[in-house]
Amino acid sequence: MQHFIVVGAGLAGLSVAAGLVSAGASATLVDRTRLVPARGTSASWVLMDPLTAPTPQMKALIAASREMLRSPPRYFGPVLRAGGVLHVAASPQDFARLGDISLEGDRLDVEHRRLGMNELHLEYPELAPATALGGVRLESDAAPEILTSGVYDGMMKLFIHRGGKVMRETEVLSADYIAGGWRVETTQGLLTADALVNAAGAEAEILALRCGATSQQLATRRRSVVVSQIDGAAGLAAPPLRSPLICWAGYDGLVMRTEPHGEVFASPAEDPLSATDDPEIEPIEIAGLLELVQQRTRYRLRPHVRAWAGTTVARTARAAPTGLTGEPVISWDGRATSFFWIAGFGRHGVQAAPAAAAVAVDLILECRRERALYEDFKVRPSAFAAARS
Numbered sequence: 442m443q444h445f446i447v448v449g450a451g452l453a454g455l456s457v458a459a460g461l462v463s464a465g466a467s468a469t470l471v472d473r474t475r476l477v478p479a480r481g482t483s484a485s486w487v488l489m490d491p492l493t494a495p496t497p498q499m500k501a502l503i504a505a506s507r508e509m510l511r512s513p514p515r516y517f518g519p520v521l522r523a524g525g526v527l528h529v530a531a532s533p534q535d536f537a538r539l540g541d542i543s544l545e546g547d548r549l550d551v552e553h554r555r556l557g558m559n560e561l562h563l564e565y566p567e568l569a570p571a572t573a574l575g576g577v578r579l580e581s582d583a584a585p586e587i588l589t590s591g592v593y594d595g596m597m598k599l600f601i602h603r604g605g606k607v608m609r610e611t612e613v614l615s616a617d618y619i620a621g622g623w624r625v626e627t628t629q630g631l632l633t634a635d636a637l638v639n640a641a642g643a644e645a646e647i648l649a650l651r652c653g654a655t656s657q658q659l660a661t662r663r664r665s666v667v668v669s670q671i672d673g674a675a676g677l678a679a680p681p682l683r684s685p686l687i688c689w690a691g692y693d694g695l696v697m698r699t700e701p702h703g704e705v706f707a708s709p710a711e712d713p714l715s716a717t718d719d720p721e722i723e724p725i726e727i728a729g730l731l732e733l734v735q736q737r738t739r740y741r742l743r744p745h746v747r748a749w750a751g752t753t754v755a756r757t758a759r760a761a762p763t764g765l766t767g768e769p770v771i772s773w774d775g776r777a778t779s780f781f782w783i784a785g786f787g788r789h790g791v792q793a794a795p796a797a798a799a800v801a802v803d804l805i806l807e808c809r810r811e812r813a814l815y816e817d818f819k820v821r822p823s824a825f826a827a828a829r830s
């Protein structure tokens with residue numbers, strides 16, 4: 442039986458490891474942390490929106506993952522809940538972007554509705570008229586929310602139940618391919634495996650360097666979320682209990698939603714380049730973001746806020762200028778023998794993980810199990826794959 446070491450127990454690594462043991466292989470999942478579930482996401486929920494993902498294959502992975510999570514395997518508790526996303530045009534130029542989103546919806550058969558300006562303001566009176574000129578809405582079923590810890594816990598149970606082994610607080614320091622197998626130096630001693638899977642997230646490039654693998658031109662960016670409280674709302678009877686996720690369609694600065702008890706979550710639409718450790722959002726950026734929320738809505742926000750930041754990583758070489766538009770790397774390494782990559786999901790690693798892991802397992806074990814994935818969702822393994830060296 443082939444034995445794999447999967448480095449990185451984020452959602453990507455855990456899902457691949459669970460897939461490998463479910464397919465009859467043996468796997469050890471190694472992470473240098475104590476494994477707080479779903480730590481990479483910094484959030485208990487994330488929204489699935491296949492229409493605005495950066496590339497066709499990422500869209501396909503998200504759409505396929507959504508279907509997989511609708512009927513998860515045994516051991517999973519609830520993993521989806523009602524969501525919905527509203528894309529709003531802030532300027533006449535943004536209408537083209539709304540048109541693109543709508544066309545993608547038709548192409549991928551994702552249910553959505555165009556909203557004219559009057560309709561938009563009737564349904565969302567909290568939006569400021571000058572910067573909400575029209576919208577496209579994906580209903581809850583088309584863009585549900587993922588309960589990230591539900592997915593993480595389910596995958597972990599599946600992995601353990603099928604005989605997988607987890608090594609926490611174990612960092613991979615270096616690895617060499619010698620005499621037909623990997624010798625992996627870790628902080629807990631030497632491990633051996635037939636093949637290595639690099640699911641090290643923002644540190645995937647560092648791990649590759651330690652193992653003599655090729656750089657995939659992955660760049661790390663900071664992604665941050667700010668939470669504030671509604672203090673009042675000019676001209677509104679009451680703020681809504683819970684809004685869909687609202688994205689200004691030109692992606693000029695803002696993604697937000699309101700929660701029960703008047704909490705507002707806001708996130709800058711652009712992610713600056715960042716080092717892999719200790720990303721932080723500066724007070725001046727927080728102030729600017731909250732000011733933007735106040736310009737785009739009728740809300741007045743309290744100054745007291747909490748904010749957090751993490752890192753995302755995406756391939757830059759084949760990508761458009763933002764650097765966040767690359768395809769993920771789901772492939773054998775071109776140089777290092779039996780070294781497999783699953784990394785580079787940018788802002789979409791949670792939404793894409795189930796289908797991405799299924800593709801990875803098929804490529805690693807050289808089989809094609811997930812017919813619906815490839816035929817119904819047009820996921821193309823060849824879009825990612827390089828042959829095993």
Ligand SMILES: Cc1cc2nc3c(=O)[nH]c(=O)nc-3n(C[C@H](O)[C@H](O)[C@H](O)COP(=O)(O)OP(=O)(O)OC[C@H]3O[C@@H](n4cnc5c(N)ncnc54)[C@H](O)[C@@H]3O)c2cc1C
Binds near residue numbers: 451789793
């Ligand atoms: C604020 C924020 C909001 C986000 N929102 C969304 C969203 O709405 N939707 C969405 O889909 N995605 C979102 N993302 C992105 C998503 O979190 C990532 O794409 C996803 O978590 C990546 O998963 P991963 O498994 O590839 O990497 P990670 O979760 O980062 O896991 C990598 C693991 O590898 C371990 N590791 C690294 N090097 C080593 C080593 N040498 N030895 C041992 N272990 C090692 C690390 O400890 C880590 O646990 C968001 C990210 C942030 C920061």
